[in-house]
Amino acid sequence: TSSCAAPATGCGWPGSARTGSASPSRRAARSAGCRSSGGSDGPIKVGSINGITGLFQTPEVPKAVKAVFDEVNAAGGINGRKLRLVAKDDAMDPARAGQAARELIKSEGVVALAGSSSAVDCGLNRATYGKEKIVSIPAVGVDPSCFTSPNIAPVNPGPYALTTAMLYYASETLKHDKVCVDYTVLPGSGGGIENAIKAWSDLTGKSLAHKNLAVGQGDPTRYLVADKNAGCQAVLYNATVGPWFAQARTQGMQNVDFILAANSYTDANAKVIPADMNAYAGTEWQPYTDPTLPGNERWSRLVDRNGIQKTAFSQGAVMAADVFVQVLKGIKGDITRESVTRAFKQMKPIDYPMAGSPWVFGPGGEHSPIKGSQFVKADKGGWKVLPGGFTVPTKK
Structure with a gap:
């Protein structure tokens, strides 16, 4: 210039x-x-x-x-x-x-x-x-x-910091010992997800019970059967919602806590989740379904x-x-x-009430300023905001 x-x-x-x-x-x-x-x-x-x-x-x-x-x-x-x-x-x-x-x-x-x-x-x-x-x-x-x-x-926060927060929520808030991941990973993003899982392990000293980062968009039966065989108590999932939950219900997985990535946190998805299934979602900002x-x-x-x-x-x-x-x-x-x-x-950090931490650009070589996630649960065709505010992973 x-x-x-x-x-x-x-x-x-x-x-x-x-x-x-x-x-x-x-x-x-x-x-x-x-x-x-x-x-x-x-x-x-x-x-x-x-x-x-x-x-x-x-x-x-x-x-x-x-x-x-x-x-x-x-x-x-x-x-x-x-x-x-x-x-x-x-x-x-x-x-x-x-x-x-x-x-x-x-x-x-x-x-x-x-x-x-x-x-x-x-x-x-x-x-x-x-x-x-x-x-x-x-x-x-x-x-x-x-x-x-x-x-x-x-x-x-992005899918990586969010994945760490979701894993942390599953193991530390929901108190599950057997946490699993079934993800559809975009090209070039696999390393980011692996690093997010490692960050959770480093913070908590825990490991996944089962992991699949190549989940396809077809029949989800084989993925869910693998989760059952691994004894998964919580499953992080980021692909198509309707068929997944229909098949999970068929497999009798009503006691499993499914935790959805932010891309699945939509009004339409809340409507297709069966009432007797446990579905949570991690949000990147304050849950949009509550304007107050x-x-x-x-x-x-x-x-x-x-x-x-x-x-x-x-x-x-x-x-x-x-x-x-x-x-x-x-x-x-x-x-x-x-x-x-x-x-x-x-610039100086900006406190923005919609986000879980202050936002700043700054002089560094990399920038991931927003941390943490709020969590919501599917309830009667909508999403219910869960108490506790933003979950920000910390060393145990």
Whole structure:
């Protein structure tokens, strides 16, 4: 990116065009010197890469981010400049995800990415973000690279920290000795899950009774029979809910506690779980099915007002947009890619009531700031929030 003649204030000089006192030649110089990094008096462009089509779909995420930006713009924007979201659909296609990142950075001139929700973005584009010195604040971090990259810091715990919390809940809160895992693992994510299981073992001194990280989407009978044979008292599971619980009931597994990953925490899944089965779910933020919980009030009002689907993913979208806006409001001088990156690397932690721990970007080489999970239980076709607040794994 291009540098500017006044580093103390980014790409804006005193008496810039915003105040109406800069000369035409000076305005032209500023524009020419800073165009590639986003400095101008026009809109602040912010990128995101989302799964709108394909196998991993989160269409509500960019809608919720835009709703936050619209709210900020209606109140005057950031120092008089409007926020403009430029969202790209990668369809869970690596080629499209790579192209999207290049277009956002090179063609659109975004100052940062905020509110991405892609299963392939982080692993594919982490090197690009580092090379271009641009930060990304995903609403939904999925693959391990989202949590181990210097220029990416998600606002969700992610499937790995969540898996550790779920295992911890099964063994330490539910007091089960025989804990098992049946997971469908996305390509490239197996190492992250193995590390999450190891983290639980290191904290508790316990080991799994049975593990299968290659669960398919077909008939689940063989997986459930293996769980029965292993004497599983609790089973962590992250694939299709309806057929799994129908077959578990047929197998007479009503005494087993099934603990579902966050992707299964939906209204539709609660309705298909048999009433005599024990199904829990780990949530990444405050349970979205209770709008009265801390932090959920604002999210609930915002998505209702804009006709956006209430999901955990839309929670992450609002949080990502909110913390992004808060950091931008603290920037002195012009808002450019350089000043935005610097602000996130130097920021103080933000307490966000929807999350289980403070969120911070910071200067480190990897970022996984959000820890812990709340737990809910399927009850009469819905989800009941369980007492105890956020479960944050600690050394025993």
